[in-house]
Amino acid sequence: MERLVESIRVPCPNAAHGCSARPTYYDQHGHCQTCAHAPRHCPGKDCSFLGSTEALLGHFTSAHGWPSTTKISAFKTCSICVYDGFNFILADCGEDNDHGTTASSSSSSSSRYLFLLKVTRQPLGRSITVQCIGQESPSERLRCELSYFQELYDPLDHNKFLGSHSLLSEINVECMDLANGLPDPDDCFQFVMPDSVLRNDVKKDAIDIEVCISIISLE
Incomplete structure (x- = not known):
């Protein structure tokens, strides 16, 4: 009987959005939670x-002119450039990642995760909130580490050291389908960067920060 059940495969509900997978009947729900073609x-x-992740990425630039999505590997620290407003990261958790208890389960080890980093101007600087666009999985937790380091020197004497700033935040990221819009930034954990830690030449432009995405298995 178990072999019979395992042999029953059904089309993914997201077939209309480009998914060609045919998961087993009992694993259909698990597949849908990590399907890259889910709208x-x-x-x-x-x-x-409303569309698949790939369609959404094209929509961001063609319809809204938002910055190109930055593609990174999960579990690796990368330097990215963020601008005021919406910034997107596509994190790939490849099957060859080996992180012991912090690696995701095999059912989602080859998944990709789309993150929204929203940069908002504040009276004394800027704040960054992080959300994952997609359906939350009960078997894993997403974590984003943001960091920024800057050494400051006298603009009139580049050899005169003024000070250094180091900022680090580790954020448990919520998944949401955004059907009801974005949450209020004041209700979210924020990575806050005061103007005092930014170089004068970037206070009106983009910010280079370090980011690391981790997918933590709860199984």
Whole structure:
């Protein structure tokens, strides 16, 4: 009987969005939770676009002109450039990742995760909130580590050291489908960067920060 059940395969409900997978009947729900073709809502205000992750990435630039999505590998620290407003990271958790208890389960080890980093101007600087666009999985937890380091020197005497700043935050990231829009930033954990730690030449432009995405298995 078990062999019979395992032999029953069904089309993914997201076949209309490009998924060709045929998971076993008993694993259909697990597949849907990590399916890269599951439709996602656009975070743009009053935007009704709904499509797969790949379609959404193209929509971001073609319809809204947002910065190109940065692609990184999960569990690796990378330097990225973020701008005011929406910034997107596509984190790939490859099958060859080996991180012991911090690695995701085999059912989602080859999954990709789309993260939204929203940079908001504050009276004394800027803040960054992080959300994952997608459906939350009960078997894993997503974590994002953001860091920034800067040494400051006198603009009139580049050899005169003024001080250094080091910022680090580890954030447990919530998954959401954005059907009801984005949450209020004041209700979210924020990575806050005061203007005093930013170089004068970047206070009006982009910020280079370090980011590391981890997928933690709860099984």
